[in-house]
Amino acid sequence: MKKIFYIITTIMLALSSGCNDDSFLDRPPTGLLSEEQVWGDEGQVLSLLGNLYNRYYDIASVKNWESLGMYNEAFYSNAGSYGMFQSNGWGYGNEFTWDYGYIREMNLFIQKCTAADKLSAEVKERFLAEARFLRASYYFEMVKREGGVPLILEPMTYDFSGDPSYLRHPRAKESEIYDFVISEAEAIKTLVPANVGEKSRVTKAAVLAMQSRAALYAGSIAKYGTTTPAVTLPGGEVGIPANLATGYYTKALAAAKEIINGNAGAYVLYTKKPDLSENFSSIFYDKTNNSEVIFVDDFKLKSGKVHGFTISNQPRYGAEEEEGGRLNPSLNFVEAFEKLDNTFAPIPTVNAAGAPIYYNNQIDIFANRDARLAGTVMLPGTAFKGRNVDIWAGFQLANGTILSGDDRGAQKTLPGKTVPEQVVGFDGPIDGFEFTAQTGFYLRKYLDPVVGSGQRGVQSEVWFVRYRYAEVLLNAAEAAFELGQAADAAGYMNQVRARAGLVTPLKAAEITFDRIVHERRVELAFEGHYIYDMKRWRIAHQILDGNAITAANLSTDLGKATKRNTQPWGLWSYKVYDPASPNNGKWIYKVTKLSRVTGAGRFQMGNYYAFINDEVVNNNPKIVRNPNH
């Protein structure tokens, strides 16, 4: 027994000495890639770049339903969100972003990609240009929110000497950041492909669209910043000198023209569908051969990258989950859409004598309006996924009283009848009842008509559009207008308007600042433009002045840029029940103030630029605080 044990032990020892210790202990890790492995392979570098693409910052996106309807363009029919309409302002720090970790990683990517020698020159050039685009995009996002920020273009490294003060950099001027974004765009526009079919990676048109938008923002801050002297800093970190305005507008127009002239590919406005409203909403979900969309945040079913925007906002009646209907566009917003003869008018609920107007169909009250209204807003009497929305607030009885219910599709007995019947729509509106159309409207833009898009297990692959051709045209129109070329401005703007059914062209003399502001509001609504536009024109504090809106001033000054928009209002429809009257069964509408809206938003001077965190200032005392903070 002992002998056998000794023999086995001896054999085992002999065998073990035969192992090669070095290669046994020094095996390459299977869970990590080395620098050489990454930078030697095109696919690996692309996946690194994909990570940087996914971290792109949007102030509003379909990934967050609340963000798209900010600043009273919509009421939030969601019990947890009413506080938004009961406060009287917005926090100074809400929009703060300071992701220098992201910037460092982009800088590292650029540094290492430049040094990589195993990639083909062509591929490398494109990767580098894409990283520079993403870096410029983030600086653009930061300058919009905070003004000038430290411009860091090299990856910084701490030397562990105990004194990190050499890593502190002061804020650049606001104009310097805009100049950087514009010059980066100029440098990389020829290094990326001009390909209309490419939407989720950077193309020449995306670069030019960013350049045009950035220059336009800088130009308007320079021009309109003079009206708010309180929103400036002596070092230029906030505020751009007025004499630079013309230069920026010229650049904005030139970049936009390059796309319009077809230098970046054949982009045209989307006009595939004969119904103009359906055509307008299709821009946002038609992903095949979409000639208008330039650059997007793309999503794909069954890939893990999907979003629940349709779940949150689908009509509650017949929804694929027990939720939906959260964003309710306000009547203020609905009334901003023009009539087809280019005039502004309130939605006609009463005639000149103050008596209600009776409509045969619910939708009739919105007749002869800009087609974008029905393309953006789900109006009562229209359908989604083949099912009509059921939005009506109750019965208007002969004696002047209203019969309604407090539950979706509630039933009550009408006078003179014996059987209870439905007295309120399954989509509401019911005041204070979440997921019903409390303003009388649902949102249509960005809702996905594909079956399953409203299910949590499926979700939606509708993309979020960051740049599209219509915005480029409006950028060109605004820049041309500011440069005194009103006829050109009218030409650009009329293209966008004609697509919306406003076929009577505006004349050069009719292009005013109010017109520019209005056109961007209705065309680019719920796309994340509204707040930045109000800020750069320095009209946010006038639109959101903290005064409550009365029914009387709701419908005045409709086309005015500084029209007050402090509270969302609603428009409720009622079915007339009066068997003795010829109006029996017709519809009337009433302008309605929602009980959950008790505050009136006041945009303060300190809201123009975000509050820079105390933590940031403590770590880097060179950072100057923003005005009014």
Add this chain to the structure above:
Amino acid sequence: MKSHFIYLMALSALMFSCAKDNFTEPKSTLSGQILYKGEPIGMESGLGMQLWQPGFGKLGAINVFVDPKGSYSAILFNGNYKVVFPKGRGPFRTIEKDATSKDTLYLSLGGDQKLDVEVLPYYMIRTANFSGSENKVGVLAKLEKIITDANAKDVERVSLYISKTQHVSRAVNIGVTDVDGATIKDLNNIIISTNVPAIVPTQDYVYARVGVKIKDVEDMIFSPVQKIDL
């Protein structure tokens, strides 16, 4: 035996947390008013001063809120504080005492203390005589222009606000009438009236206040709130 050990552990954990948590709470009350030559300045509530306490590493402001009568209070730890108004806030200019400290007030708190802050308002509402009749509130107001040098600013508008409750401000009101600053000829004789809408439930009084918006200044200056019988 084993369970005893667990109890002992639990008990000792409790004792530790007690010791950690028992900081004495701040006890010293700092209070005061914002004044011009001894007279309080009416504002909207919410407008803040900032207190900074240096000497503890990282800095962060303690925001102090001012009520509509221009008074404020804060409960603080004893220590040295700097009191500042954020730039651009308030319907007034701060007074610079000297070149080094500028408009910062240095405060050494060692118990309850009153600190009234003198500022230089652009305007003062000298009188505001309200009158109420059925469905109407009127006011005769006098304004005095305080800053008349190069920093002077014009009146943008004068507004009469009425409200169901004592809370009367731009955001909380049931009626407002604005008078454009350009149309005011005599600052000593500003007459505004506004209609009182139907109040539910009915009440035979409202609260009223006059506010002055100064050009390029965000915050408004207000008269005291007054109850008016209709």
